Amino acid sequence: xxxxxxxxxxxxxxxxxxxxxxxxxxxxxxxxxxxxxxxxxxxxxxxxxxxxxxxxxxxxxxxxxxxxxxxxxxxxxxxxxxxxxxxxxxxxxxxxxxxxxxxxxxxxxxxxxxxxxxxxxxxxxxxxxxxxxxxxxxxxxxxxxxxxxxxxxxxxxxxxxxx
Numbered sequence: 001x002x003x004x005x006x007x008x009x010x011x012x013x014x015x016x017x018x019x020x021x022x023x024x025x026x027x028x029x030x031x032x033x034x035x036x037x038x039x040x041x042x043x044x045x046x047x048x049x050x051x052x053x054x055x056x057x058x059x060x061x062x063x064x065x066x067x068x069x070x071x072x073x074x075x076x077x078x079x080x081x082x083x084x085x086x087x088x089x090x091x092x093x094x095x096x097x098x099x100x101x102x103x104x105x106x107x108x109x110x111x112x113x114x115x116x117x118x119x120x121x122x123x124x125x126x127x128x129x130x131x132x133x134x135x136x137x138x139x140x141x142x143x144x145x146x147x148x149x150x151x152x153x154x155x156x157x158x159x160x161x162x163x
Contacts (some may be wrong), residue, residue, distance in 0.1 A: 017087075017096035021064035022051030023076065023104040024083060024145050031124035032146060033107060037136065038120040047123070049101075050074075051146035060100040068104060072122070073114030076104050083148040086141055086157035099141075100126055103149040121139060 005013075025033040034047040050071040054063040061080035068076050084101035091097040113122045127146055130139055138160030148155040156163050 002030060008146065015096070017098050018062075018091070018094060019054045019098050019100070020052060021054065021060045021067060021100045021102065022049040022140045023028060023064050023068045023102050024149050025068075025104045025107050026146075026149065027075070027107050027124050028131055029124075029126070030146075030150065032073075032125050032130075032142065033110065033113075034123055034125055034133075035115065036121040036123070041090075041099040043136045046134045046136040047125075049142075052101075060069070061068065061102065064100070064102045064104075071116045073112065074107070081105075084141075084145040084155040086155075086160060088137070088159055101135075101148075101155075107133060113160055143160065 024092050026064055027033070033050070035050055036047045037043045037045065037047070050068050051064060052067045052071075054060065055066075064080070065076045081103040083102065083103045084099075086099040087102070088097045088099065110122065113162075115122060125133065126141055130142055135142070140162075141157060141160040144155040144157055144160075144162055150159070
């Protein structure tokens with residue numbers, strides 16, 4: 001039988017992971033809004049969805065809304081629509097990250113995008129165009145959450161692969 005340990009000690013033995021939120025926005029032709037990271041960061045020149053790590057005490061949907069507003073100037077509605085979760089074992093040496101993906105709806109047009117200083121470009125890409133651009137994470141992740149958004153389902157992934 002295992003020896004009982006106080007909760008504050010037991011907690012320190014539990015796995016820890018960072019939590020991030022990303023937003024999938026589509027246009028009328030089901031193209032995906034992606035942002036390109038500018039030259040200053042560790043993933044410079046790669047493209048990914050608007051999003052980022054949660055702030056202390058923040059829930060995933062609140063983080064998604066904040067990141068979308070900060071990175072694009074676009075305000076999301078009040079109701080979350082979860083379309084995917086991806087567990088990545090080690091992201092840039094930080095250890096495990098659990099990514100939550102939300103469908104942010106449809107863009108009327110991309111002319112209202114106001115980029116943050118973290119990004120230097122934005123674009124709308126059809127799924128068949130994604131293989132030709134450098135992505136920050138796996139192509140399979142984007143195709144899975146894109147399909148989930150269109151079908152109204154949720155994709156559960158490990159390292160970008162459907163389970």
